[in-house]
Amino acid sequence: MREKLVDSGYAAGWAALKLLPEPVVRVLGDQLADFTWRRRGRGVLQLEKNLARVRPTASPAQVRELSRAGMRSYLRYWMESFRLPTWNDRKIADRMQVEGTEHLVAAMEAGRGAVIALPHMANWDLAGAWVVRHLGFNFTTVAERLKPESLFDRFVAYREGLGMEVLALTGSDISVIGTLARRLRAGKLICLVGDRDLSAAGLPVEFFGETTRMPAGPAALAQRTGAALLPVTLWYDGPVMRARIHPPIEVPDDPDRQAAKAAMTQAMADVWATGIAEHPQDWHMLQRFWVADLPSEGAARPQDAQQEQETSAEPTSHA
Structure with missing residues (x-):
C-alpha cells in the first residue's frame, strides 16, 4: 500500500505541476521545502551534518539557514523535473548557462x-x-532501482523522453559496465552522478578533510577506454542554472592501474569539493556520506543504502 501511495503521489505531482503557472510552482516549492525543513526529519538533520563539514567555521544557526536554502534548492530540483518534459528548446536554453563546453566538444x-x-x-x-x-549529444546513464518498480519505470520513461538511454544498475541480465565501455569505444557520451557510493566497494577519497568513498566507475571507464573524464559542477544563480565543464582528468602514467584509478577519483573529488564549497546550498546530500557516519565501522550495509535511497525517492545515476 505504501509503495502504491508513493507512486500515485509522484504521478499526481507530474500531472498537476505541469498545469500550474510557474510563479505558483515556485512558491509552492519553497513552502514545501520550508515545511520539510521545520519538521527536522532525518534527511534535514543529515544534510546539516554534511553542510557543517563543508562550512566548518559556520555557527549552528548559520548551518541551519544553509540547510533551509539547501532544502529550497532540492525542492526546486523536483519542481523543475516535474515540469521539464513540457519545456521547449528555447526555455531550456534560457535556463542554462554553461562554461567549458569546448572540453566536451573536443x-x-x-x-x-x-x-x-x-x-x-x-x-x-x-x-x-x-x-x-x-x-x-545523446548519452547513456545509469539509474539505481527504486521501489515500487512502477515508480522506477516512470523515472526511466521520463529520462528517456529527454533523450537519455537509461541502464538499470541492478536487476538486469546485461553488464552495465560492459555496455558503458562499448558506448565509449564507439565515441559516445555517458553521464554519471558519481559522488555517493551505494555499494561499499568505492574508492576512499579525502573530501573536506574526512574520508568518504566514491564510485570507481567514472575513472575506471576512462582508464579502460581512453575516453575523456570530465568533472562537472552545477549551481543555481537566480532564475538560471549554471554549469562548468572542467578540463579532463588525465589517466596517470602509472603502471599500477589501481593507484592510477584512485588518483583520478581523488582529482575528481577535489574538483567537486571546490564547486560545493562555493555553492553548498545546491549540494543535495541528505544521506550519510562520510565513512565516520556509516554503520558497522564505516562499512555501508546494503539494507542501509537501500533504505536511504528509498527515503530520497530519487533514481540518481551511478557506476
Missing part, C-alpha cells in the same frame, strides 16, 4: 568519447536535457 569530435561525472548538485536532469537539445 573529446566528442576526436571520437574518443567522454564520461561526464557530476555530484548531486542543482538539477542534473536539466543539464542532461541541455546537452541533448543544444549540443546534440
Whole structure:
C-alpha cells in the first residue's frame, strides 16, 4: 500500500505541476521545502551534518539557514523535473548557462568519447536535457532501482523522453559496465552522478578533510577506454542554472592501474569539493556520506543504502 501511495503521489505531482503557472510552482516549492525543513526529519538533520563539514567555521544557526536554502534548492530540483518534459528548446536554453563546453566538444569530435561525472548538485536532469537539445549529444546513464518498480519505470520513461538511454544498475541480465565501455569505444557520451557510493566497494577519497568513498566507475571507464573524464559542477544563480565543464582528468602514467584509478577519483573529488564549497546550498546530500557516519565501522550495509535511497525517492545515476 505504501509503495502504491508513493507512486500515485509522484504521478499526481507530474500531472498537476505541469498545469500550474510557474510563479505558483515556485512558491509552492519553497513552502514545501520550508515545511520539510521545520519538521527536522532525518534527511534535514543529515544534510546539516554534511553542510557543517563543508562550512566548518559556520555557527549552528548559520548551518541551519544553509540547510533551509539547501532544502529550497532540492525542492526546486523536483519542481523543475516535474515540469521539464513540457519545456521547449528555447526555455531550456534560457535556463542554462554553461562554461567549458569546448572540453566536451573536443573529446566528442576526436571520437574518443567522454564520461561526464557530476555530484548531486542543482538539477542534473536539466543539464542532461541541455546537452541533448543544444549540443546534440545523446548519452547513456545509469539509474539505481527504486521501489515500487512502477515508480522506477516512470523515472526511466521520463529520462528517456529527454533523450537519455537509461541502464538499470541492478536487476538486469546485461553488464552495465560492459555496455558503458562499448558506448565509449564507439565515441559516445555517458553521464554519471558519481559522488555517493551505494555499494561499499568505492574508492576512499579525502573530501573536506574526512574520508568518504566514491564510485570507481567514472575513472575506471576512462582508464579502460581512453575516453575523456570530465568533472562537472552545477549551481543555481537566480532564475538560471549554471554549469562548468572542467578540463579532463588525465589517466596517470602509472603502471599500477589501481593507484592510477584512485588518483583520478581523488582529482575528481577535489574538483567537486571546490564547486560545493562555493555553492553548498545546491549540494543535495541528505544521506550519510562520510565513512565516520556509516554503520558497522564505516562499512555501508546494503539494507542501509537501500533504505536511504528509498527515503530520497530519487533514481540518481551511478557506476
